[in-house]
Amino acid sequence: xxxxxxxxxxxxxxxxxxxxxxxxxxxxxGPDERKAAPVGATERAWRLVPAATGTGYxxxxxxxPGGGMWAAGELSGPGKPLxxxxxxxGWTRVALPAALSTIRPNGIGASAANNVWVxxxxxxxxxxxxxxxxxxxxxxxxLAPSFxxxxxxxxxxxxxxxxxxxxxxxxxxxxxxxxxxxxxxxxRAISGxxxxxxxxxxxxxxxAEPAVAxxxxxxxxxxxxxxxxxxxxxxxxxxxxxxxxxxxxxxxxxxTVYVTDKGRTVSRALLAxxxxxxxxxxxxxxxxxxxxxxxxxxxxIWTAYGTLLRHRTEAGAWSRTTLPVPAGKKAVVHDxxxxxxxRTLWAGGYLSPGRNGSSDAAYxxxx
Numbered sequence: 001x002x003x004x005x006x007x008x009x010x011x012x013x014x015x016x017x018x019x020x021x022x023x024x025x026x027x028x029x030g031p032d033e034r035k036a037a038p039v040g041a042t043e044r045a046w047r048l049v050p051a052a053t054g055t056g057y058x059x060x061x062x063x064x065p066g067g068g069m070w071a072a073g074e075l076s077g078p079g080k081p082l083x084x085x086x087x088x089x090g091w092t093r094v095a096l097p098a099a100l101s102t103i104r105p106n107g108i109g110a111s112a113a114n115n116v117w118v119x120x121x122x123x124x125x126x127x128x129x130x131x132x133x134x135x136x137x138x139x140x141x142x143l144a145p146s147f148x149x150x151x152x153x154x155x156x157x158x159x160x161x162x163x164x165x166x167x168x169x170x171x172x173x174x175x176x177x178x179x180x181x182x183x184x185x186x187x188r189a190i191s192g193x194x195x196x197x198x199x200x201x202x203x204x205x206x207x208a209e210p211a212v213a214x215x216x217x218x219x220x221x222x223x224x225x226x227x228x229x230x231x232x233x234x235x236x237x238x239x240x241x242x243x244x245x246x247x248x249x250x251x252x253x254x255x256t257v258y259v260t261d262k263g264r265t266v267s268r269a270l271l272a273x274x275x276x277x278x279x280x281x282x283x284x285x286x287x288x289x290x291x292x293x294x295x296x297x298x299x300x301i302w303t304a305y306g307t308l309l310r311h312r313t314e315a316g317a318w319s320r321t322t323l324p325v326p327a328g329k330k331a332v333v334h335d336x337x338x339x340x341x342x343r344t345l346w347a348g349g350y351l352s353p354g355r356n357g358s359s360d361a362a363y364x365x366x367x
Contacts, residue, residue, distance in 0.1 A: 061336065225272065268288055302338075
């Protein structure tokens, strides 16, 4: 996810459940809030779930194909890393060695309970690192000094991808060494259904436009997106922020672009769909945006923007809901993750103000 990019579990659980290409393209509609029906009686309600640790935030979520759930973030005050795991008792804190406590997690990926990776920039001036849990102990992988790892996708201890902040390439771990792969874009997220079918989304800095690239097991190749009319090019990059692959012919990506409308620069949500042949896009109303997209476990998707979530069924019907927030507080959602084998989604972020004037780590789930 962007923060955090967590895609393997949802992909593994939903492969083969996607919408047929022709149906998906015909049903693709823009993420316009005015066109989406409010959440109905058949929609599963969302509820707030406390984190194991109070002050801080949840920056990334990850699920394993077996249904395990992991989260990463940061504790308030001391700025220490936070890793939690979902157990039968609820979310439980996972200890990190003191020697590895300088990382500030904002991404997490997992393929099994004994293969969990945590990414994020360091809070000191040392070598950048990514952390790996093998089921028994944590290991630190040193990266290039300037490679601040932002997101991670792992298919196993010998097949892990990491992308960094402000970098136009990703690093791949083969179990022995790291290798750089040029993407042709600045990535915000990577997702895929297997080691030979991956998607990277982000933006093209030179052209100042959203961008996508595909990995076929050998090399990355840029693929075209439809041109966005009246695209404004300013300080904020128009980008695709997140991507989830339901199958090789059913991939969804979301983001935010800025367009010129009647002399004003306004944000608009960007929804993109890959049908196995080409990318199709649709824009939302003025003032909208997207930060996350995730599988719903039934062939559809969920998207997030702040605390506003929108659901698209496999048949193409849209609905919307707002996450519950206690009175007097504000909330921010950083990531979504689907729990394989269910229709349950988790959202992670924080509530503010929290105790001691800081923020409180928080989760939400739909039941």
